[in-house]
Structure formats: structure tokens, C-alpha cells
Amino acid sequence: xxxxGDLGARLHRGEVGYDFIGNRKIWYGLSILITxxxxxxxxxxxxxxxxxxxxxxxxxxPKSEVSVSQAQEYAEEASGHDAIVQQLxxxxxxxxxxxxxxxxxxxxxxxxxxxxxxxxxxxAAELVGPSWGEQIAxxxxxxxxxxxxxxxxxxxxxxxxxxxxxxxxxxIHDLTITVGIYSLVGFEVTVGTVIGLLTILGYSLYxxxxxxxxxxxxxxxxxxxxxxxxxxxxxxxxxxTLVRSINTTVVALLPVAGLLFIGGGVLGxxxxxxxxxxxxxxxxxxxxxxxxxxTPLVADLKEREPSIKALKKRIMVKRAAAAAKGEPLDxxxxxxxxxxxxxxxxxxxxAQEHRG
Amino acid sequence: MAAPKKGRGAAGGQSxxxxxxxxxxxxxxxxxxxxFWSGHTTPRLGIDLAGGxxxxxxxxxxxxxxxxxxxxxxxxxxxxxxxxVNGLGVSEAEVQTQGRENIMVNIPRGTNEKQAREQVGTTAxxxxxxxxxxxxxxxxxxxxxxxxxxxxxTPSAKPSSSASGASVGxxxxxxxxxxxTQGRAVSEALKAPSPTxxxxxxxSAKPQxxxxxxxxxxxxxxxxxxxxxxxTLNCLDPKQRAAAGQGVKPTEPTVACGEDNPGVWAKYLLGxxxxxxKDVDDAKGQFDQQRGMWIVTMDFTDEGSKKFQSITGKLSxxxxxxxxxxxxxxxxVVSAPSVRQTLSASxxxxxxxxxxxxxxxxxxxxxxxxxxxxxxxxxxxxxxxxGGDQLEAGLIAGAIGLALVIIYLVAYYRGLxxxxxxxxxxxAVLTYVIMALLGPAIGFALNxxxxxxxxxxxxxxxxxxxxxxxxxxxxxxxxRTLRPAVERAWPRARRTIMVSDFVSFLAAAVLFIVTVGKVxxxxxxxxxxxLLDIVVVFLFTKPIMTMLAKTKFFGNGHPWSGLDPKRLGAxxxxxxxxxATAPAAADPKEA
Numbered sequence: 001x002x003x004x005g006d007l008g009a010r011l012h013r014g015e016v017g018y019d020f021i022g023n024r025k026i027w028y029g030l031s032i033l034i035t036x037x038x039x040x041x042x043x044x045x046x047x048x049x050x051x052x053x054x055x056x057x058x059x060x061x062p063k064s065e066v067s068v069s070q071a072q073e074y075a076e077e078a079s080g081h082d083a084i085v086q087q088l089x090x091x092x093x094x095x096x097x098x099x100x101x102x103x104x105x106x107x108x109x110x111x112x113x114x115x116x117x118x119x120x121x122x123x124a125a126e127l128v129g130p131s132w133g134e135q136i137a138x139x140x141x142x143x144x145x146x147x148x149x150x151x152x153x154x155x156x157x158x159x160x161x162x163x164x165x166x167x168x169x170x171x172i173h174d175l176t177i178t179v180g181i182y183s184l185v186g187f188e189v190t191v192g193t194v195i196g197l198l199t200i201l202g203y204s205l206y207x208x209x210x211x212x213x214x215x216x217x218x219x220x221x222x223x224x225x226x227x228x229x230x231x232x233x234x235x236x237x238x239x240x241t242l243v244r245s246i247n248t249t250v251v252a253l254l255p256v257a258g259l260l261f262i263g264g265g266v267l268g269x270x271x272x273x274x275x276x277x278x279x280x281x282x283x284x285x286x287x288x289x290x291x292x293x294x295t296p297l298v299a300d301l302k303e304r305e306p307s308i309k310a311l312k313k314r315i316m317v318k319r320a321a322a323a324a325k326g327e328p329l330d331x332x333x334x335x336x337x338x339x340x341x342x343x344x345x346x347x348x349x350x351a352q353e354h355r356g
Numbered sequence: 357m358a359a360p361k362k363g364r365g366a367a368g369g370q371s372x373x374x375x376x377x378x379x380x381x382x383x384x385x386x387x388x389x390x391x392f393w394s395g396h397t398t399p400r401l402g403i404d405l406a407g408g409x410x411x412x413x414x415x416x417x418x419x420x421x422x423x424x425x426x427x428x429x430x431x432x433x434x435x436x437x438x439x440x441v442n443g444l445g446v447s448e449a450e451v452q453t454q455g456r457e458n459i460m461v462n463i464p465r466g467t468n469e470k471q472a473r474e475q476v477g478t479t480a481x482x483x484x485x486x487x488x489x490x491x492x493x494x495x496x497x498x499x500x501x502x503x504x505x506x507x508x509x510t511p512s513a514k515p516s517s518s519a520s521g522a523s524v525g526x527x528x529x530x531x532x533x534x535x536x537t538q539g540r541a542v543s544e545a546l547k548a549p550s551p552t553x554x555x556x557x558x559x560s561a562k563p564q565x566x567x568x569x570x571x572x573x574x575x576x577x578x579x580x581x582x583x584x585x586x587x588t589l590n591c592l593d594p595k596q597r598a599a600a601g602q603g604v605k606p607t608e609p610t611v612a613c614g615e616d617n618p619g620v621w622a623k624y625l626l627g628x629x630x631x632x633x634k635d636v637d638d639a640k641g642q643f644d645q646q647r648g649m650w651i652v653t654m655d656f657t658d659e660g661s662k663k664f665q666s667i668t669g670k671l672s673x674x675x676x677x678x679x680x681x682x683x684x685x686x687x688x689v690v691s692a693p694s695v696r697q698t699l700s701a702s703x704x705x706x707x708x709x710x711x712x713x714x715x716x717x718x719x720x721x722x723x724x725x726x727x728x729x730x731x732x733x734x735x736x737x738x739x740x741x742x743g744g745d746q747l748e749a750g751l752i753a754g755a756i757g758l759a760l761v762i763i764y765l766v767a768y769y770r771g772l773x774x775x776x777x778x779x780x781x782x783x784a785v786l787t788y789v790i791m792a793l794l795g796p797a798i799g800f801a802l803n804x805x806x807x808x809x810x811x812x813x814x815x816x817x818x819x820x821x822x823x824x825x826x827x828x829x830x831x832x833x834x835x836r837t838l839r840p841a842v843e844r845a846w847p848r849a850r851r852t853i854m855v856s857d858f859v860s861f862l863a864a865a866v867l868f869i870v871t872v873g874k875v876x877x878x879x880x881x882x883x884x885x886x887l888l889d890i891v892v893v894f895l896f897t898k899p900i901m902t903m904l905a906k907t908k909f910f911g912n913g914h915p916w917s918g919l920d921p922k923r924l925g926a927x928x929x930x931x932x933x934x935x936a937t938a939p940a941a942a943d944p945k946e947a
Binding site: 010012060105121123128132143155191192203206243244250251256257271279 | 404412414455458731732733734735736737738739741742746749750752753754755756757758760761764765768804805807808809811812814815816818819822823826829830833848851852855856858859860861862863864866867869870871872873874875878879882923924925
């Protein structure tokens with residue numbers, strides 16, 4: 001742990017710096033690749049929609065003598081539909097029957113109680129009509145849309161439109177990846193998954209906002225100096241907030257991991273598990289995108305701005321002149337009141353790469 | 357939440373950290389005291405944790421009547437469903453709208469779930485039925501008629517027995533004008549070609565008794581049963597009252613209760629429905645200026661007018677009580693006005709109305725007329741055992757999550773983690789107390805997604821401390837001593853926390869407003885904990901940091917304080933204040 005602290009110190013002093021912006025094309029490529037994979041997976045494999053979206057019933061029975069395969073037989077006999085039976089951690093059975101409507105499912109529950117020899121009121125039942133999931137999904141999409149519009153407006157006011165756009169792209173990126181992973185692995189999509197996905201909304205942006213906040217601060221008087229390009233300062237912001245980002249992500253993931261572990265370990269499948277799984281995937285994607293996608297995108301957008309472009313040109317000219325004279329770069333410090341910082345020489349290729 | 361640009365400087369919380377701490381302490385004590393005083397020391401548990409049944413209904417708009425699904429109708433529907441469910445003897449059942457078109461019904465465990473579902477799912481039924489007999493709400497002391505009815509074994513004996521049943525029912529009603537009139541009214545009312553329950557109409561009864569031996573006994577039995585039911589019905593008992601008119605087809609006669617005046621119940625024997633709720637086009641309670649009284653006016657649809665004309669034509673010729681038609685909503689007689697003349701397209705009901713009762717009846721009539729049917733979306737029955745398991749799993753998960761976060765914080769922030777843990781503790785206490793208080797206050801129920809929301813919130817809350825702590829450490833690395841570092845770090849950390857919490861809160865608020873059901877419970881918890889996070893960071897974490905900065909242990913940067921300048925790699929102390937915005941170090945280089 002203290003190593004991370006050391007890293008924090010070294011990052012802060014600039015002894016260590018990762019060139020996130022310089023290598024952005026790699027990350028963009030990686031993200032585009034993942035996104036395409038996600039979309040293809042979604043198109044080809046689709047999503048494994050839970051009964052909430054198809055209509056059907058989930059019965060949870062108390063611990064009984066009946067085996068899983070036996071229970072499946074009973075359930076299929078009683079309902080006339082395919083049934084999926086899982087044994088849960090505490091010995092109870094989870095019987096999922098698709099295609100039932102809410103009226104039929106009552107009868108199935110009665111018969112199951114008889115077959116499994118347990119009292120009917122000891123069997124929990126979740127009966128879902130086919131349009132319920134659709135309604136939740138529609139509302140979730142509506143919520144997502146409204147949230148995106150509001151958050152873009154807010155970020156555009158609090159920061160600027162470029163950051164809002166970059167944050168939005170990163171958010172869509174996170175959601176796509178999460179959905180793609182669901183499609184690839186074949187995890188079941190339930191209402192819990194939808195809840196988890198929606199939570200990523202706020203959370204994915206949390207890290208992004210932390211980096212943007214630092215970026216905004218660092219670049220406040222950017223045109224008054226000729227030492228750093230926007231991209232370099234952006235990179236510095238990422239590095240400066242790296243420890244913070246790692247810590248917040250780890251701390252956010254820990255409770256979710258607890259949920260995932262307990263949800264899966266004790267109760268088998270269920271709401272706890274569904275929410276935590278999508279959160280876990282989404283949070284990880286969110287942490288990645290805030291560092292590798294959102295901030296580089298801001299830098300890219302920003303570098304198109306005339307004043308920033310001009311600044312970069314001035315810096316390049318200055319650096320070229322300095323290099324010709326063989327002067328050390330730090331002598332060109334023109335920030336008033338800046339305490340002299342003795343750091344390692346800047347490698348120039350990072351800056352030159354941004355020219356494109 | 358304020359805009360992040362508020363540059364009030366660091367001085368705000370610096371001078372009097374004790375004041376903020378005292379404030380939050382008083383708030384905590386007051387809230388906790390309030391919790392104990394109100395007696396609600398645990399959060400109300402949702403159906404999925406406590407066990408019970410939760411039913412979600414969606415209003416279906418009929419084509420061309422989309423505007424029928426509106427707030428007023430939804431609220432009326434909630435009222436009607438509530439009456440139905442609570443008629444089952446569940447006083448704790450709660451019915452509430454969710455979003456624009458959903459109604460959620462939560463029935464605690466211990467109720468007949470199946471019956472509840474049947475009650476809840478169906479549309480409000482409004483019928484106009486002719487009144488055959490009226491009696492006091494309470495059953496007669498000695499229902500003498502019933503034994504004779506059941507004793508007679510032959511089908512031919514039944515009409516007479518049912519006749520005696522009818523006479524018992526008429527106890528308080530006006531005696532029948534003539535035998536023939538009564539016979540006609542009843543035979544019309546019963547419609548089916550079954551024997552009329554009057555002795556005088558024996559001619560009509562005979563052929564049937566001999567005609568189809570299979571059908572007649574059952575019809576007779578039904579009539580007898582009905583008479584018997586009417587005789588024994590006790591409208592003073594809420595359960596009987598609710599059960600009385602339930603599950604009867606509109607084409608069959610029935611018994612029902614009605615509240616004539618508040619607290620005064622009457623029971624009715626009613627004929628088959630002649631006009632249905634959907635025949636009513638519009639109805640409203642109005643004040644009649646001329647007569648100086650409240651009345652209810654009704655307009656019928658074209659079809660309804662015809663039906664209404666025919667029934668009022670017949671009824672107006674009858675004597676009381678058979679000239680009355682009962683307005684029956686969900687098996688309960690709302691009103692039973694008498695008919696004086698043949699009416700068609702529109703009608704008015706006058707009687708002992710006040711403004712409220714007139715408008716109520718108007719609403720009920722209009723509502724019955726609206727094509728607002730409900731579709732069962734989901735039924736979630738959770739046994740107490742499963743609910744308990746899930747609550748336990750949620751609590752264990754929360755405890756493990758909290759423990760992991762604390763371990764991480766202690767390992768990484770050492771002594772500083774004390775502040776984080778205390779803040780998390782304050783946050784947890786506030787969350788718990790507020791949840792417990794919100795149960796009785798706004799009907800908040802802690803469900804499984806809400807528990808998830810609370811667990812996820814541990815991370816959000818801890819994030820705020822991390823943002824602040826890292827800021828402080830950055831300031832220390834600049835070479836500042838702890839006290840100025842704590843103050844200088846605050847405005848910037850504050851801004852970051854506000855911006856990111858605002859985004860979290862925005863997500864929660866949008867979700868809460870837009871979505872339904874489980875998603876809403878989750879969003880609510882998330883929003884609540886985000887707000888509390890701000891409260892805790894501002895009123896607790898920051899002030900306590902200010903105070904701790906004065907202590908030797910933290911102030912001198914003890915190796916275990918987590919604020920050791922050497923460990924943090926601080927530079928030598930600065931000669932003067934440097935610009936906040938200046939980049940601090942050299943160019944980044946590739947690692």
C-alpha cells in the first residue's frame with residue numbers, strides 16, 4: 001500500500017508520468033475494438049433476458065428432499081414450459097419457468113407445493129407479465145436519456161462543452177462495454193442488471209469529473225504561459241489524480257465485491273447478485289474510460305481550438321529554438337512566482353506526437 | 357446543490373470547527389431521539405425483505421381513450437383498490453401510484469394472497485341493479501326461514517321455502533303492494549327462467565320444476581342460497597360487508613351492503629345489472645341552485661340511454677323499495693335512489709348529499725364509466741424465510757463491504773483513516789435514523805435494491821474523503837505544514853466533491869422520477885446517501901480535520917498519522933505562497 005503512496009508522491013513531483021495522452025490512439029483503438037466486439041456480440045448473440053422481460057415465474061422453495069433434476073421434471077410437468085432449476089447456497093431451490101402468465105403461475109405454484117411436499121405458503125413466487133420488463137426497460141431508457149441531457153448541460157456549464165461531450169462519449173462507452181460483456185458471457189439480464197447499469201451513470205462520471213476538475217484547474221491560465229501544451233497539462237492532470245482515481249475505484253469496488261460475493265455465495269442468483277455484477281463490470285469500465293478515453297478526448301477536442309493551436313505552435317517554436325541553442329528547457333520558465341522545479345528533462349517526442 | 361464555482365475561500369470552516377461539529381451532533385441526537393420517541397426504531401421493511409405480496413398493476417388505455425389514464429383517475433383507482441384490499445381485513449396493505457400509469461399494491465404476509473390478487477387485478481365494477489329488498493344492516497335475531505328451506509328435499513318445495521326467505525328479508529321494507537307486482541318485479545329481476553321466490557307465482561314455478569330436473573334444482577338452490585345469504589348477512593361486520601357482493605356475475609342477482617348515512621348500514625337484495633358503468637358517459641356532483649341542494653348528474657352513452665330508459669320505465673311503476681335502483685361499486689351499494697319517472701339520456705340523483713358526498717359519487721360514476729382497466733404486471737410473493745435470508749445476506753454483504761473499505765483505508769491512510777471511519781459511522785447513523793423515520797413519515801420501505809443502494813453508497817461516501825485526503829497530501833507535498841494544508845485543500849476538494857456528488861444526485865433524482873418499482877427504491881437510497889455524504893463531509897469531516905490538525909500526532913506528521921511529510925515526499929518548506937494554478941512539476945515522461 002505504501003508503494004501506492006510513494007507512487008502518489010512521485011507522480012505528484014512528476015518523477016513518474018504515464019503518457020496517457022500520447023498513447024491515446026492505442027486506447028482509442030482498444031476501446032473501438034471492444035465496442036465493436038460488444039456491438040457484434042449483441043447483434044449475434046443478443047442478451048440473455050431474464051423472466052422479467054419474457055414473462056414467467058421464479059419460485060424459490062425451502063430446502064427439500066427433491067433433487068434438482070427431479071424438481072425440474074416436476075416444474076415442467078406442472079407448467080408445460082421449460083424450467084431452469086438451481087440449487088441455492090442454503091439448500092433451497094430456485095425454479096424458473098418462462099412463458100407463464102401471472103394467472104397460470106398460481107396453479108404451477110400449487111402443484112409444485114404438492115410435488116415437493118412443502119407448504120404452498122413457504123414457496124416464494126415472483127410472477128411477471130411479459131410487458132413488465134419492457135416497461136422497466138423503457139423507463140430506464142427514458143431516465144438514461146434525460147440524465148444524459150441534463151448531465152451534458154451541467155458539465156457544459158460547470159466545465160465546458162468539450163468536457164461534457166467527452167464525458168458523454170465515455171459514459172456511452174462504459175454502458176456499451178458492460179452490455180457487451182453481458183452478451184458475451186451470457187449473464188442473465190434482470191431488473192437488477194438494469195438498476196446496476198443505471199447506477200453506473202452517476203458513478204462512471206464520478207472519476208471523470210474528478211479528473212476534469214483537476215484539468216480545469218491546471219489549464220486555467222494556459223494561454224499565459226508557453227511551457228506546456230494543453231495535452232501535456234491534460235496528461236499531468238490524469239497523472240496527478242491517478243492515485244485518487246485508483247483509490248476511489250478500489251473503494252467503490254470493494255463493497256460491490258462484497259455484494260457480489262455474498263449475493264452469489266449465499267443466495268445463489270438474485271437481485272443482490274444482478275445489481276453487483278453489472279456494477280462491478282460497469283465501475284471497472286468507468287475507471288478505465290475516465291483515464292484513457294474521456295480526458296484524451298478533451299485534449300483532442302481542445303487542441304482544435306485556435307488559441308490552443310497557436311499556443312502549441314509558440315511552444316514548438318520555442319522548444320525548437322531552445323534545442324538549437326542547446327539550452328535546458330526549464331530555463332524557459334516564464335511562470336511568475338513559480339518556484340524552480342528541478343525535474344527530469346522533458347522528453348520531446350511526447351509533445352511532437354500531438355501535432356497531428 | 358450549489359454551483360461548484362463558489363469561491364468562498366478557505367476561511368469558512370476554519371475559524372469555528374466546533375460549531376459545525378456541535379450542529380451535526382445535535383442533529384444526530386435530535387433525530388435519534390425523534391426515532392425513539394416515535395417508536396419506529398427500525399426502518400420499515402419492504403415486502404421482499406419482510407415477506408408478503410407485492411403486486412404491480414398497469415393502467416391500460418383503451419384505443420381512443422388514452423387521456424383516461426390521468427392523475428385523477430389513477431388516484432380514484434388507488435382509493436378503490438385500497439378499499440378492496442383492506443376489505444380483506446388487511447389494514448396495513450398499502451396502495452400507491454408509481455409513475456404515471458402504475459399502481460403498486462403491497463400486502464403484508466399473513467393475508468390470503470390469492471384472494472387479494474383476484475380483488476386487486478380486476479377493474480372497478482360499477483353496476484346499476486334494481487333493488488328487490490332492503491333491510492337493516494344487521495341480521496335478524498332468528499333467521500327462522502332457513503331451516504325450512506334446507507329441510508325440504510323435493511324440488512317443488514323450494515319455491516315456497518325461498519318465498520319465506522324473501523319475506524324475512526322484507527322485514528323492514530314496505531309490505532308488498534300486491535302479490536302480482538312483487539312477482540313481476542322479482543321475476544324480471546332474476547331474469548333467468550327460474551322459479552320466482554314468491555308463493556303467488558306458483559304457476560310459473562311449476563313447469564320448470566317438472567321440465568328440466570337437472571337445471572332447476574341448481575337454480576333453485578342458488579335462489580335459496582341467495583335468500584339465505586341475505587337473511588344472515590351482517591353489514592356491520594366489515595369482512596362480511598366486503599365479501600357480500602364479490603365475485604358475482606352482473607347477470608346474476610346478489611346481495612350487497614350500503615351505507616345510507618355515515619355509520620348506518622343497510623343490506624340489499626339486488627337483481628341482475630341492467631346498466632353498467634361503461635354506459636355512463638359523465639357524472640358530476642353539482643349544486644342545484646333552485647332547490648338549494650347537492651345533486652349528482654349523469655349523462656349516458658347512446659347505448660346506456662336506451663338501457664336506462666327501459667329500466668327506469670319499469671322501475672318507475674313500482675312501489676318502494678322496488679322502484680329503486682342501486683348504484684353498486686365493487687359489490688357495495690353506493691347509493692340507491694328511487695325512480696319517479698322514465699329517464700333516458702341524462703339523469704340526476706338527488707338525496708341527502710353534501711358537497712363531498714355528491715362529488716364523490718360523481719367521481720365514482722365517472723370512474724366506472726372510464727375504460728381504465730388494469731393489467732397485472734408482476735406479482736412478487738416472498739415468504740418470511742426468504743425475505744429474512746435476503747435481509748441477512750444484504751446486511752452481511754454490507755458489513756463485509758464496509759470492513760473491506762475500512763481495511764483499505766487503514767492500510768493506506770493509517771491514522772487519517774480514523775477520520776474516514778468516524779465519518780462513515782456518522783453517515784451510517786444518519787442514514788439509518790432517517791430511513792427509520794421516513795417509514796412512518798412518507799411510507800418509505802427498505803427493500804432489497806434500497807439495501808444495495810446503501811451498500812454502494814459506502815463507496816461514494818468514502819470517495820469524498822479520498823478526494824479531500826489526497827488534496828491535503830498534495831498540499832503537504834508542496835511543503836506546507838498540516839494546518840494550512842488542511843485549509844488550502846478544502847476549497848478545491850469541496851468543489852470536486854460537490855461536482856461529482858451533484859452528478860450522482862442528478863442520476864438518482866432522474867431515476868427516482870422516471871422509473872418505477874424496485875429501481876425507484878434504489879434511486880431513493882442513492883439520492884439520500886449522496887445528500888448525507890455532503891452533509892457529513894461539510895459538517896463533520898472537514899471540521900474534525902481542522903481540529904485534528906492541531907493535535908501533535910497529526911500536526912507533527914507522526915509516521916502512523918498518514919500525513920508524514922517525509923513519507924509523502926514533501927519538498928522543503930516554501931518561502932512564500934505560490935500560485936494555486938501553476939503546474940507543479942516538470943513535464944511528464946514515459947514510465
